[in-house]
Amino acid sequence: MDQVKAVSARLRRWGMAATVAIPALLAAAGPSWAADEAPITIVINQSPWFAGFQKTVELYEEETGNSVELDVNPFAGSLEKQRSAVRAAESPFDLLVINAGFFVEMYAGGFLQPLNEIDPDFKLDPGIYTFDDSVYWNAETKLPDAQNGVLLTVPINPFIPLLHYRSDLYEEKGLSVPETWDQLLENARALNDPPAMYGIVQRGARGAFDVTYDMLPYIGSHGGGIFRDQKSGDFTITINSPETLAGLETYLKLAKEAGHPSTAGQSQANVIQNMATGKAGHILAVLAASTFDDPNQSIVAGQVGFAPPPHAEGHPSTPPLGHWLGGIPKNIPADRQKAALAFLKWFQTEAAQKAYAEAGSPPVSRAVLESDMAKEEQFRWMGALAKALPTAQLTFVIPESAEILAITELGFNQAISGEVPPARALNRMAEEIAAVMTKAGYDAPRLDPLPE
Amino acid sequence: MAAADTRAVARAPAAGPMRTAALPGERGWRAATLAPALVVFLGLTLLPMLNLLVLSFHDVAWAERTASWSFVGLANFRALPGDGLFRAGILNTLIFAVVAVGLQMVLGFGLALLTSAVVRGKLVYRTIFLLPILIPGIVIGAIWKLMYSFDFGVINTITGLLGFAPQDWLGQGHLALASVIVVDVWHWTPFCFLLLLAGLESLPQDVYEAAAIDGANGWQRLVHITLPLMIPTLVVTFVFRMILAFKVFDEIYLLTGGGPGTATEVISFSIYRRFFTEDRAGYGSAMSIVTFFGIALLIILITAFLRRRETGR
Missing domain, CATH: 3.40.190.10 (Periplasmic binding protein-like II)
Structure with a gap:
C-alpha cells in the first residue's frame, strides 16, 4: 500500500513538473x-x-x-x-x-x-x-x-515610377542613361524598330489611378501639376498651365516618334509584357525587377537597367509617390x-x-x-530608387482624389488617343476639377484657359 | 352553332367549385398565402428601388466613420445632361444594343432555320452553337483580349499572313466599339438561336403541308408562313436581348475599360465608375434611376411597336 502511495506521489510530482515544464518548453521551442x-x-x-x-x-x-x-x-x-x-x-x-x-x-x-x-x-x-x-x-x-x-x-x-531600359542594347549602341526627356527621346529613337521593338512603351489606358500616375513624371518635371501647392493650402488649379501642357506634349512626342502605336490602350500589364517579351526599349513604370529578372517570365532577364525618371532642362525629376x-x-x-x-x-x-x-x-x-545589397547585381534597382525617392511627391492630400482622378484619367486618355486636342483636354479637366473643388468647399482658383 | 352558343357559355356564371364566390375565411387564407410572396417582392425589389430614389436626392459624405446625408433636391439629376461620360454612355449603349442585338437576331434566326431543317445530328449542331453562351464572361474577356492583342493576338497574326497591317482592335476609337460588338454577337447569338429554334420547332406542320400542296417554294414559306407565325417568339427574344444588351458591363470592363477615350463607354460602366470608383452614391443613384426608367420606357415602346405590327392595329 505504501508502495502504491509512493508511486502515486511520484506521479503527482511528475504531473506538476510537467504542468510547469511543458509550456516553458513550448515557449522555448520557438514561436x-x-x-x-x-x-x-x-x-x-x-x-x-x-x-x-x-x-x-x-x-x-x-x-x-x-x-x-x-x-x-x-x-x-x-x-x-x-x-x-x-x-x-x-x-x-x-x-x-x-x-x-x-x-x-x-x-x-x-x-x-x-x-x-x-x-x-x-x-x-x-x-x-x-x-x-x-x-x-x-x-x-x-x-x-x-x-x-x-x-x-x-x-x-x-513605389514610384522608374525608367527601365534595355542595358544590353544601351551597351551595344553606346548609349548613355538619359537624365532629360530630350535624351530619352534620342535613345528611344535609336532603339525604335517597330513592330519588333518600340523605343518606349507608355501606359495610356484609363483606370483608377493609371494614366494619370504615368503622366505625372512628365508634368511634374516641367513645373506643372494638378494643383499649385496642396500642402500649403494653395489649391490653384494648374492642370491647364503651360508647364503641364509642355509635360503632356513631351509624353505625346515620345509616343508619336518612338512609342507604341496603341499607347492609349496600353495598361500596366501591357507595358510590362512588352518589356518582358523584348519588344520595348524603355518603359517608365513602377519597379517590376522581379518579373524581368525571372527567366520563366521574361526573355530579358539581367538585361534591364533602372534609372530615376528623366526631367526637363532646369527642373528636377519629380516622380509621383x-x-x-x-x-x-x-x-x-x-x-x-x-x-x-x-x-x-x-x-x-x-x-x-x-x-x-x-x-x-x-x-x-x-x-x-542604401546598404551594400544595392551593389549586388540582383538589387541594381536599389540605387535608382534611393536616388529618385527624395524628390518624389504626393499627388493628393485631399479626400476628393477619387473624383479628380476620374476626370484626369479620362482627360489624359482622350488626349493620348487623339479624341480631344491636348490644350482642350487640359482646359476641360481644369473646368471639371474646379467644379469638384468648389462643391467640396475649397478655394480653388483657375488659370486662364490655354489657347485651343 | 355555335359561335354564339360558345360565347354564351363563356359568359355564363361558372359552375363547379373553382368559380364559387370566396367565403370570408377563404379570402383571409388567400391573402395569407399571397403575403410571403408580397413581402419578398417588397423587400427585394421595391425597397431597394425606393432607397435608390431617396439616395438620388442626397449627397453622402463620411467623417468619423459616420455617413452624413445632405439633401440636394434635383441637383444630381440636373447635373446629368452636362456629364460627358453619361452622354457618351447613353449613346454608345444605344448603338451597342441596336447593332449587337440586330446582328444576333439575324444570325440566331438563320442558324435556327438551318438547324431545324437538319434531319440527322441536330443535337450535335445545337450543342456546338450553344457553346459560347456556356463560357463565363471573365473567360470570354480573357480569350478575346488575347485574340485582339496588337502585339501578340491571333487576329493580327492571321491578317498579317494575308498581307494586312496589324490593327489595334481595342485601342483605336473607330474600331473599339465594333470589336466589342463582335464579341457580344459571338457570345449571345446562341441565346437567340436557342429561343428561336424552340419557336420554329413548335410551329404547326399542317400549315407547311398545305403550303407544299399549293406549290409554295422555300422563300414563300419563309416569308408568308414562318415569319408571321414566329413574330411572337421574335418579339420576346428581341426584348429579352435588348434588356440584357442595355445592361452590358463585363465585356466592356474586361476588354476596354470604356476606352480609348469614351469610345466604348456604356451606361452600366459609367454608373459603376460614378457610384463605386468615385464613391458618389447620390449622383450614381440619380444615374441609375434615369437609366432604369429610360430603358423601361424604351422597352415598352419597342414592345408596343412590334405588337402593333404583329396585330396590324
Whole structure:
C-alpha cells in the first residue's frame, strides 16, 4: 500500500513538473508553432510587388507562428473592398494596404485607428521612409503632418515610377542613361524598330489611378501639376498651365516618334509584357525587377537597367509617390488590432525589410535601400530608387482624389488617343476639377484657359 | 352553332367549385398565402428601388466613420445632361444594343432555320452553337483580349499572313466599339438561336403541308408562313436581348475599360465608375434611376411597336 502511495506521489510530482515544464518548453521551442496573436486578414491589391510581399508574409508566419490570410484584388477592387469594410459594423479585414492616391479618404473619414492608441509605445522605425509625411494625419488641419499629426499607417511599399531600359542594347549602341526627356527621346529613337521593338512603351489606358500616375513624371518635371501647392493650402488649379501642357506634349512626342502605336490602350500589364517579351526599349513604370529578372517570365532577364525618371532642362525629376500604406481599421476588436500591429512592427525591422527585398519587392527602409545589397547585381534597382525617392511627391492630400482622378484619367486618355486636342483636354479637366473643388468647399482658383 | 352558343357559355356564371364566390375565411387564407410572396417582392425589389430614389436626392459624405446625408433636391439629376461620360454612355449603349442585338437576331434566326431543317445530328449542331453562351464572361474577356492583342493576338497574326497591317482592335476609337460588338454577337447569338429554334420547332406542320400542296417554294414559306407565325417568339427574344444588351458591363470592363477615350463607354460602366470608383452614391443613384426608367420606357415602346405590327392595329 505504501508502495502504491509512493508511486502515486511520484506521479503527482511528475504531473506538476510537467504542468510547469511543458509550456516553458513550448515557449522555448520557438514561436513557429505557438501563435501569440489572433489570426489576421490583409486586403491588398495584385501588383508587380505582390509576390515578394506574399513571401515575406509567409516568413512572418514561419517565424512567429501567427496566421495571416491575404485577400488579393485588382487595384480598383481593393479600394472598393476597403471602403465597404471600414464602413461596416465590423471590418472583415485587419490590415488595409492603401494606395497613395486614396489614403487621405481613409484618414479624413476617420476609419483608421491611430497606431499609438493600440500600443502607446509603438514608434515608426527611424530608418523607414515616411513618404512626404503621408503616414501622419492632423485631423484639425486635415493635412499630413509629422509635427502635430498622429501616426495612422506604416509604409508597405515605396513605389514610384522608374525608367527601365534595355542595358544590353544601351551597351551595344553606346548609349548613355538619359537624365532629360530630350535624351530619352534620342535613345528611344535609336532603339525604335517597330513592330519588333518600340523605343518606349507608355501606359495610356484609363483606370483608377493609371494614366494619370504615368503622366505625372512628365508634368511634374516641367513645373506643372494638378494643383499649385496642396500642402500649403494653395489649391490653384494648374492642370491647364503651360508647364503641364509642355509635360503632356513631351509624353505625346515620345509616343508619336518612338512609342507604341496603341499607347492609349496600353495598361500596366501591357507595358510590362512588352518589356518582358523584348519588344520595348524603355518603359517608365513602377519597379517590376522581379518579373524581368525571372527567366520563366521574361526573355530579358539581367538585361534591364533602372534609372530615376528623366526631367526637363532646369527642373528636377519629380516622380509621383505611388506608395502603399498599411493601416488598421477602427471597427475591429482590440485583439485583432493588436495582431495587425504586431505584423507591422515585425515588417519594419531591418531583417524583415532585407527579406522583403530578397523576395523581390522594394523595401521601405532607407537603411536597406542604401546598404551594400544595392551593389549586388540582383538589387541594381536599389540605387535608382534611393536616388529618385527624395524628390518624389504626393499627388493628393485631399479626400476628393477619387473624383479628380476620374476626370484626369479620362482627360489624359482622350488626349493620348487623339479624341480631344491636348490644350482642350487640359482646359476641360481644369473646368471639371474646379467644379469638384468648389462643391467640396475649397478655394480653388483657375488659370486662364490655354489657347485651343 | 355555335359561335354564339360558345360565347354564351363563356359568359355564363361558372359552375363547379373553382368559380364559387370566396367565403370570408377563404379570402383571409388567400391573402395569407399571397403575403410571403408580397413581402419578398417588397423587400427585394421595391425597397431597394425606393432607397435608390431617396439616395438620388442626397449627397453622402463620411467623417468619423459616420455617413452624413445632405439633401440636394434635383441637383444630381440636373447635373446629368452636362456629364460627358453619361452622354457618351447613353449613346454608345444605344448603338451597342441596336447593332449587337440586330446582328444576333439575324444570325440566331438563320442558324435556327438551318438547324431545324437538319434531319440527322441536330443535337450535335445545337450543342456546338450553344457553346459560347456556356463560357463565363471573365473567360470570354480573357480569350478575346488575347485574340485582339496588337502585339501578340491571333487576329493580327492571321491578317498579317494575308498581307494586312496589324490593327489595334481595342485601342483605336473607330474600331473599339465594333470589336466589342463582335464579341457580344459571338457570345449571345446562341441565346437567340436557342429561343428561336424552340419557336420554329413548335410551329404547326399542317400549315407547311398545305403550303407544299399549293406549290409554295422555300422563300414563300419563309416569308408568308414562318415569319408571321414566329413574330411572337421574335418579339420576346428581341426584348429579352435588348434588356440584357442595355445592361452590358463585363465585356466592356474586361476588354476596354470604356476606352480609348469614351469610345466604348456604356451606361452600366459609367454608373459603376460614378457610384463605386468615385464613391458618389447620390449622383450614381440619380444615374441609375434615369437609366432604369429610360430603358423601361424604351422597352415598352419597342414592345408596343412590334405588337402593333404583329396585330396590324
